[in-house]
Amino acid sequence: MIPLQWLIGICVVVGAVCALWRARRWFRGQPAKVDFVRGLMRYPRSYFVDLHHIVARDPYTARMHMMVAGGFTAALLLTLAVHLFNIDSRVLAWLLLVFLALMGVGAAFVAMRRSPKRARLSAGGFSRLPWSLFAFAAAFFLATLPKAGLVASFAALSVPGIVVLLLAAWGCAEMVAFLPLGPMKHSFAGAMHLICHPRFARLGAARPDSGLKPLDLSAPKLGVETPADFKWNQLLGFDACVQCGRCEVVCPAFAAELPLNPKKLIQDLARAVDPGGNDLAYAGSSYPGRSVGHAHGGPSQPIIGDGAMIHPDTLWSCTTCRACVQECPMMIEHVDAIIDLRRFQALEKGAVPGKAPLVLAELRATDTQSGAALASRLDWAADLSLPLISTKGECDVLLWLGEGAFDLRNQRTLRALVRLMRHAKIDFAVLGEEELDTGDLARRLGDEATFQDLAKRNAATLAKYRFRRIVTADPHVFHSLRNEYPAFGARHEVLHHTMLLDELMTNGALPKTKAQPTKTTYHDPCYLGRYNGEIRAPRAILDAIGVERVEMERSGMRSMCCGGGGGAPVTDIAGKKRIPDVRMEQARETGAAVVAVACPNCAVMLEGVVGPRPEIFDVAELLLQAVEAA
Template identity: 55%
Template sequence: MLNTILPLLLFAALGLAVLGALKRFFMWRRGRPAKVEWLGGLLAMPRRYLVDLHHVVERDKYMSRTHVATAGGFVLAALLAIAVHGFGLHNRILGFALLAATLLMFGGALFVAKRRRNPPARLSKGPWMRLPKSLLMFSASFFIATLPVAGILPQGFGGWLLAAVLALGVAWGVGELFLGMSWGGPMKHAFAGALHLAWHRRSERFSRKDGGGGRSTGLKALDLDDPTAPLGVEKPSDFTWNQLLGFDACVQCGKCEAMCPAFAAGQPLNPKKLIQDMVIGLAGGNDARFAGSPYPGKPLGEHGGGPHQPIVALQGKALVDADTLWSCTTCRACVEECPMMIEHVDAIVDMRRHLTLEKGATPNKGAELLDNLIATDNPGGFAPGGRLNWAADLDLPLFSEKRQADVLFWVGDGAFDMRNQRTLRAFVKILKAAQVDFAVLGLEERDSGDVARRLGDEAVFQQLARRNIATLGQYRFQRIVSCDPHSFHVLRNEYGALGGHYRVLHHSTFIEELLRGGQLQLGRHPLSRERGGKVTYHDPCYLGRYNGEYQAPRQVLAAIGIEVREMQRSGFRSRCCGGGGGAPITDIPGKQRIPDMRMADIKETAAELVAVGCPQCTLMLEGVVEPRPQVKDIAELVAEALLEPAATPARQPARRELAQVQ
């Protein structure tokens, strides 16, 4: 009886799954065209899944091993079940192989069930709660049905009643796992996720051969010369089709939610729900059945839309409220944590572009800032002629006079802020102490355009970028160094699309290079570990997650005798200060401030000082009400440890200290 029923069930489920896959593919294709390597992507997909994706999944050892057992066992069991029970290849070796695969899958499913008994708040529930039962039913049914094939039990054992029970179990299992991959349900992520890896919007994320994944963090440029191209994303169908595919791959694990600073602060953003809202918009419907955490302060069931309807309505309800988009600090914590490698920040900025460029709906002081950039080339609206007032007594070399230098020091808009002028002066002191051949653009420098681009004003960004590129093209230099990770990132990763290709370094990386070269003579800082100093270090998002620089700042601090007391959330899991993405400008209220949360992280280390490497981080953390630890830039700390040339003939202490941390 089973020999008749099982092939019918398997091939019926496979046929319906193929129909569902076609339906789903055409649903994704509602999006705009995108260039992908069709065959090359499919051929690369297994490696991207087994290496690059699991490089992220492996951070959670429990789920990594669970996923290997469950997913690996299912793939093997499904293929062998089709061969053995579908095509009737009743071979004992194949039978034992299928038994082993189902046992592996069953073991993994038990751990899935254990995880779901008391799931963390970040995990979506609803249909996901039935997945462990379906996995267990699939593996158990096929295990028992395969025992006669392996010769362990006689053919036809148990009679028609057992055969009927097993047939029901197989129907349940293949219905959830086969049909669910293409028609919808928890297993949808397996089908969409595999194709998402094959045709990912940022295929360069998989470019490194060492298995660690590449790094691609620069925003994609809009073609402002194409009158047919939409200015940002108004409706789901304005996304590229492979972006829509990426949204559909979401496994709803909530790791992005757990890391999002805006969600933790009670602002109306949950990156997991945002991605699910895009899926709802793709298929049509509302969010009433969403089984995870809602946006803080926004109940479920009040938002909905369709593929050709606006995502954001300035009046009334749509898929998403505007303040959800403006809550994002663009810190990329969500992207860094996502095991499916979904690009949340790209989607948010794409939708912001429509609101800014088409609707002129940048909130709070956003419109004023953009007007200032147009009128004065800086976001604060300061008179451009004051850009070098902070250095009136420093006799800075100018490119307009020198024409060439080894280093172009990109000052940034910290030049107009009295607090960050101290950082700039400290770094100039370091450059001069190391006898670096450098110069500045002076009054020729304009804002890098970072904040304009994050607020969605691609036109202002490209205008500023092209003018800066034209200015830089007049002079000869080897590299650009900046104390501002935001300017550093834009110059390094986003000017290239507009023709500006440069070697750009953050000042911490450059100082570390000077130390390795023995060009700086440093003593021990007053807060060195020998003197009982307690210092922690805050990783800026645009230096760490965006550009992968975590070690250089710590090596520099070690070279002046400072031992870093690491925060629980440091490195690639560092909590954002709240200053990126124009968040201080749009100023969406929440239950608490993000910098206050970060200062709480700092206080847990009992540090008396927090070292930073970003002017935005300095301003946000110093804006926390005292009492709190001091905040100083790495350049300030190094400048305080500089020795006069005659004070010591040897450079070995700093170099030896540096070697110890490498």
């Protein structure tokens, strides 16, 4: 069949040209260090292990994708062999039939997944995709039957010949020729993205690679203003989006109807790279409260602005909880992109909304978020006579108090922690006046200059003293010190207080506890769970004190944010609901009488929920109650 051969040949050539055409737009970005060989060598593991683990959280989709992608990839190679190069082999033809059948079944699964229509799945080109898959499979199935010796061969100009040619033209157009431009571009860009991933260390890592990279503050332009300011492999990442909407489902801002949808954000970023870019072709859910069709951009036009590609409210709605990053099967780094954009807004425009400018000014002037005097950090502990490391010189545990020391609610947690450490006879000390804010909040708000200033000064303070490890009750401090301070020379062992308390219970350093049979659910802080992978220790403590532990629908690494991260409480973008209310509703559904928390922000956000609700206690408070009841 000569016409079919020509069709395949032309489609392969057009496909290659389209791929280059598409790749051209990635190179509008900034250069990035990419180890292409290492990426290529690791690709099978990145794809079949790392990526598969994420896809497999939705078993239906995983099976569907295995059939379609596996069937198609094998079928395409065999098609080239059998139909383009005309290798006459019954075995190959039979194999091809098997894979095409697999692909056809997969296509049926794709169609079933989209029926009835689901809000999280984009329409547009994706609605056509199951039929295109089916056309490809059907065309070559029919064309291969004669080669497998099942039917007599038919002429190109016969009725079956023309049917085959038309179906093949449709299938090949979508699946080969215009693959890099249509809904199938996720396969091509996705593979390239895995090879050139901007956070390559994330692949196969034991715990999440979540620390932000320091920004060079002497660069001529700070942060990302236009699409061309992103690294080229970040642009590649945006192009890899398959619009499956998993991010949309887990995003706390989207759930509370704040004007953010991670899927649309990534789509807008991908579309902004084209001159005259707009969102008219986007066929998924929009940002809540904003309709599709108002975005305009281009490779060297500002991304953020009223009437630009992305509205500032969208940028500042993010709580940096990383739920989208955790769920994304294409391993796109949404939060990195948001921080890059925020850095430009904060450092070059000074355009940070709400009360955030005030908080940042206080951080610069007083080294605390609340504008309190550093000398007052120990006021809440006047009766506890906490030992200062400046007088002791060295200790086993350096207790980092954090901003919670200025807040009445969290002083209760710190008191419980101190008493537990005294029960366990830990040799600990505090920095007192020498402790500055870690700068975590400034960094999430894009004010890298304030963060780096605080980080350098804190690192210098820590270098003066001898201690074995740092313990903190604040997961934001924990993340900052553990994952982001090493870049500033502060390499220390850092523990979250639940990790220390769990260790103390395991090695018997704490006295016996009395069982507390209250029905309790544990709310994972994002910066402890998703950012650091620690979901075991707090649960181990709760189990050890004998509470009746129930889990919320979303827990562990897939927990939902309380709304207190990323500076969201100070930028305060309005939504229809409040994120903590949405989260508390999930806690109420478990019927628990107590929500255990392990983060000062979560405690404050969840306690701010009005109406009848479970009590909020930090894990340390619950443990102290159990110890003192015995």
